[in-house]
Every structure is written in structure tokens, then in C-alpha cells.
Amino acid sequence: MINLSHNQLEIRFPEVHKRAGVKIDFQRTLRVPDDSETHYLPPGLGRFPLRHIEDFDLKNKSHLKKRGGVIMPMFQADALWLNFTPLYEQGFDEEYPIAIKIGTGKICAISGDKWNSSLNRDPQDYITVPGQPWLDGYNADQNGTVRQFVAAPLGKGYTVEEQLTGSATVGGIQIQAFPMKVKTYRKLMKSRSFGAEVEACYSAAPRLEHKESFDMGLAPGGSIKQDIYEDEYSLEDWDLRNSHRCFVTLANATQWMDLTGEAPPLSPNTEYRYKQQGLPWFDYYDEDRDAINTAVKLGKVKSPKELGAAEKDPKWDEELVHHPNTGNSIIPQFLSKESKNKDKKKWW
Amino acid sequence: MKRFGSYIRDCREKLNKESKGYSVRKVADKIGVEPAFLSKVERDIVPPPSEKKIIAIAKVLKEDPDILLAMAGKVSxxxxxxxxxxxxxxxxxxxxxxxxxxxxxxxxxxxxxxxxx
Structure with a gap:
């Protein structure tokens, strides 16, 4: 079952095991500059609001209700990352492993393959929790980096879906979660209780979170340093007969206000302002786990900037970033990388 | 809780003020009953109609069928x-x-x- 609680999807498998489940939320964040540089993990600026899609009158788009799931607002200037939290955070030893597939426009964000409702290993098309606390983008860049998930209007050719399929029919975000087989989990618990593999490789200090489509999809943005870890179990360890899935429809800010009467979260903070306030950026590095290779199919996709979005749409950059004082559009400055690779397994 | 008949009459009259396509005759036509029967239902002179007709009324008046069924003392x-x-x-x-x-x-x-x- 999937419940919505505090703008978070709570996916549970009580029929499998009381601990089997995961919580997923979508964090608003800064767009990192889309340039040749690789950037550190940007901060979380709070959860995007999520609502049951069937609660709203979608007017001429009411067919979208047939997909079920939830609806979420995004400004064109927004970027997001997915935050995965085990259901019971009472120590790594007891967390129940869950495999999660993530798609945008029904293209897998990990493998670049068309969406299918199973787990595949060659290439791996899912992430595992615990182990992968966040996902900031497509497995589309060089190894050890991802291309940031950034909002893009459907129908202009910027989304990954449009670049790989040539059509703009789906949009949104797709999630499907599979629990580990209960037999495997029990064996795992037994081995851990004997101290065989107790050493935690997952230190889940929360990444900073500031409390303060219909026609939308996601496109690849700037490059971010992030590994997507290889599944440390075998494919047979996952319970493919039990899965839950959710379609996240993306609405632009105007559509969201029309539908819900709620103001969407304010346009994102800029990297410029964030840097001026001396706020931290993040790195996560687990030397005990191997990362998977970049998805060959996603290697072909280009960012809106590379596709000339700014030239085609004069407002593109203005929506992207605004100077905190003047309101004029600005080009964000790069962050200093003096500390890069200095520390492993560290949050900063 | 308001009675079924007076509730649907209020809903119908409200819609009729906005678009004039919701007279007793027109709504009765849409749901497939005689205008005189709908008029009696609205005045709570006769009991609410069948489940099928209540769902049809809900559709025409853009109301939740479960709410109308509950007001009529029925379960879908x-x-x-x-x-x-x-x-x-x-x-x-x-x-x-x-x-x-x-x-x-x-x-x-x-x-x-x-x-x-």
C-alpha cells in the first residue's frame, strides 16, 4: 500500500513483513549550472507538495486521473532530488531492503530503457534502499556523476522522454518499489546478529532541509557528483510478485494554483544567494560499495541549454535564476572545489 | 442532514440560475423520468428513486453519487x-x-x- 503523509509517499508491504517499506519525498533544490563542471550535491529546500490526483477537477485533462497517483507542482526553474528513507530508522541492522525503479516519461532514469514493471540487472535499472539515500539525476553522465533532474515543459523536445522516444505523451515521474524476499531478509538478519556484516556502510544523517503536468516533464541538467550503487544482493533475492507503484503527475505553477487554490512553493533559491549565505553543499561517498556504469542510452540525451532553450525561449534564463536584490537574471557562479575528494564518507 | 428532495432541488436551482439548462423538465428529460415525478421527489412527497436514477441525478447535477445515495438512505x-x-x-x-x-x-x-x- 502507498499512503501520503506530510508530502511523502509511504510505501509499505505489510503482507510481506512489518518492516518492509520505504518513504520517498521530492526535494526542491537549486539548479546547478549546466556547464562542463561537475558540482557537489545541492541542498534540499523543502518537500514539494503532493496531493491525491483524484481530488481535483482536471477539466479537459481528466483522463490523467486514470493513471492514479499524486500530483505535484514544479516551476520551470525548479530542480529536484529524491530522498529515500527506510520505514523504520532504528539502525541499519534491521532496515528492510527495498529495490526502487524510477522513471520519467516512462524512461528509466537509471538504465535509459523504456519502462517495464520488473527489475533488471544487465544493465541494473533500479536503486536499493538502504544504501542509496538520494538520487539527484539521470545516470547519464560519466561514471560517478549524474545529470540533474530539472523541470521542462513537455512538447518542446527537452525532456528525456522526448529525446529518446520522439513523443511527449507521458511526462511525470514513475516510481515502483519491490521488497526483498522475506526468506532472504531473515537470513540476512541472522547473519547480522552473528556480527558477520554488522559494519554499517550507510550513515543516514539527513541532508540539509530548509523549512520555509500536466504539461511538465523532467530533463537532464548540470552534472552532479553522485554514485548510483550496484545492488549488493542477487536478483533472486527480490520479491518480484509484490510491488507497489505510483505515477507522479507534474503540474506547472499556474495549473497547480488553478487546481488546488494553493500557492506553489516559491521559485527556488539561487546558487548565488545560497553561496552568499555561506550554506553548505554535500558529498556522499561510500568506499565499500561499487557504483554501476553510466547508462549508454542516457548518454545521448542533452540538457535544455545544450538544445538551445535560451535561444528558442527568451524567458528561459529569466525563469532559471534571478538576482536576489535586483530581480534580474544572472549567471550563477561556480562553487569552489578546493575540498573535492578531500574526505570520504563525509557530509559537509 | 438535509432531506434528499430539497437538497437536489437546491442544487438544480443553483445550476439553473447559472445556465438555464436545469429546469425540472430538462433535468427529468436527462435522467429519464417524468417531470411530475421529479417535482414530487424534490418536494419529498414521494420517496427517493432507485439507485440507478440517483446516480443519474448526481451525474446531471455534478454531485457526488455516494452523498446523494447516503441522503436517500441507500448504499451503492x-x-x-x-x-x-x-x-x-x-x-x-x-x-x-x-x-x-x-x-x-x-x-x-x-x-x-x-x-x-
Whole structure:
């Protein structure tokens, strides 16, 4: 079952095991500059609001209700990352492993393959929790980096879906979660209780979170340093007969206000302002786990900037970033990388 | 709770003020009953019509069929089937939830739906 609680999807498998489940939320964040540089993990600026899609009158788009799931607002200037939290955070030893597939426009964000409702290993098309606390983008860049998930209007050719399929029919975000087989989990618990593999490789200090489509999809943005870890179990360890899935429809800010009467979260903070306030950026590095290779199919996709979005749409950059004082559009400055690779397994 | 007849009459008259396509005659036509019968239903002179007609009224007046059925003292066939499969469990569940606030009930029953995609 999937419940919505505090703008978070709570996916549970009580029929499998009381601990089997995961919580997923979508964090608003800064767009990192889309340039040749690789950037550190940007901060979380709070959860995007999520609502049951069937609660709203979608007017001429009411067919979208047939997909079920939830609806979420995004400004064109927004970027997001997915935050995965085990259901019971009472120590790594007891967390129940869950495999999660993530798609945008029904293209897998990990493998670049068309969406299918199973787990595949060659290439791996899912992430595992615990182990992968966040996902900031497509497995589309060089190894050890991802291309940031950034909002893009459907129908202009910027989304990954449009670049790989040539059509703009789906949009949104797709999630499907599979629990580990209960037999495997029990064996795992037994081995851990004997101290065989107790050493935690997952230190889940929360990444900073500031409390303060219909026609939308996601496109690849700037490059971010992030590994997507290889599944440390075998494919047979996952319970493919039990899965839950959710379609996240993306609405632009105007559509969201029309539908819900709620103001969407304010346009994102800029990297410029964030840097001026001396706020931290993040790195996560687990030397005990191997990362998977970049998805060959996603290697072909280009960012809106590379596709000339700014030239085609004069407002593109203005929506992207605004100077905190003047309101004029600005080009964000790069962050200093003096500390890069200095520390492993560290949050900063 | 308002009576079924007066409730649908209020809904119909409100819509009729906005678009003039909701006279007793026109609505009766749309749901397939005689205008005189609908008029009597609206004045609560006769009992509410069948489940099928109530669902048709809800559709025409853009109301929730479950609410209209509840006002008419009826339970939709699909809900009845669900209860009849496990009458003891559902009767117990509904009685236990009787005094719970809405948010607590929603938390128990509300799941994110999955559809065709």
C-alpha cells in the first residue's frame, strides 16, 4: 500500500513483513549550472507538495486521473532530488531492503530503457534502499556523476522522454518499489546478529532541509557528483510478485494554483544567494560499495541549454535564476572545489 | 442532514440560475423520468428513486453519487457487495471508526491510487 503523509509517499508491504517499506519525498533544490563542471550535491529546500490526483477537477485533462497517483507542482526553474528513507530508522541492522525503479516519461532514469514493471540487472535499472539515500539525476553522465533532474515543459523536445522516444505523451515521474524476499531478509538478519556484516556502510544523517503536468516533464541538467550503487544482493533475492507503484503527475505553477487554490512553493533559491549565505553543499561517498556504469542510452540525451532553450525561449534564463536584490537574471557562479575528494564518507 | 428532495432541488436551482439548462423538465428529460415525478421527489412527497436514477441525478447535477445515495438512505451496490463478503469485519470496522475524526479515518482508508500508465 502507498499512503501520503506530510508530502511523502509511504510505501509499505505489510503482507510481506512489518518492516518492509520505504518513504520517498521530492526535494526542491537549486539548479546547478549546466556547464562542463561537475558540482557537489545541492541542498534540499523543502518537500514539494503532493496531493491525491483524484481530488481535483482536471477539466479537459481528466483522463490523467486514470493513471492514479499524486500530483505535484514544479516551476520551470525548479530542480529536484529524491530522498529515500527506510520505514523504520532504528539502525541499519534491521532496515528492510527495498529495490526502487524510477522513471520519467516512462524512461528509466537509471538504465535509459523504456519502462517495464520488473527489475533488471544487465544493465541494473533500479536503486536499493538502504544504501542509496538520494538520487539527484539521470545516470547519464560519466561514471560517478549524474545529470540533474530539472523541470521542462513537455512538447518542446527537452525532456528525456522526448529525446529518446520522439513523443511527449507521458511526462511525470514513475516510481515502483519491490521488497526483498522475506526468506532472504531473515537470513540476512541472522547473519547480522552473528556480527558477520554488522559494519554499517550507510550513515543516514539527513541532508540539509530548509523549512520555509500536466504539461511538465523532467530533463537532464548540470552534472552532479553522485554514485548510483550496484545492488549488493542477487536478483533472486527480490520479491518480484509484490510491488507497489505510483505515477507522479507534474503540474506547472499556474495549473497547480488553478487546481488546488494553493500557492506553489516559491521559485527556488539561487546558487548565488545560497553561496552568499555561506550554506553548505554535500558529498556522499561510500568506499565499500561499487557504483554501476553510466547508462549508454542516457548518454545521448542533452540538457535544455545544450538544445538551445535560451535561444528558442527568451524567458528561459529569466525563469532559471534571478538576482536576489535586483530581480534580474544572472549567471550563477561556480562553487569552489578546493575540498573535492578531500574526505570520504563525509557530509559537509 | 438535509432531506434528499430539497437538497437536489437546491442544487438544480443553483445550476439553473447559472445556465438555464436545469429546469425540472430538462433535468427529468436527462435522467429519464417524468417531470411530475421529479417535482414530487424534490418536494419529498414521494420517496427517493432507485439507485440507478440517483446516480443519474448526481451525474446531471455534478454531485457526488455516494452523498446523494447516503441522503436517500441507500448504499451503492458495489459497496453492498464489499460489505456482504465480510459483514462482521466491516460492521465492526465502521462502528469502531464512528467517533474517529476525519483525518484519522482518512489515514486508515486512504491509499494512493494506481491506474493505467
Amino acid at each position: 451496490t458495489d459497496l453492498l457487495k464489499i460489505i456482504q463478503k465480510r459483514p462482521v469485519i466491516f460492521a465492526d470496522l465502521i462502528r469502531k471508526l464512528k467517533k474517529e475524526p476525519d483525518h484519522a479515518v482518512l489515514k486508515i482508508v486512504r491509499e494512493v491510487t494506481d491506474g493505467d500508465w
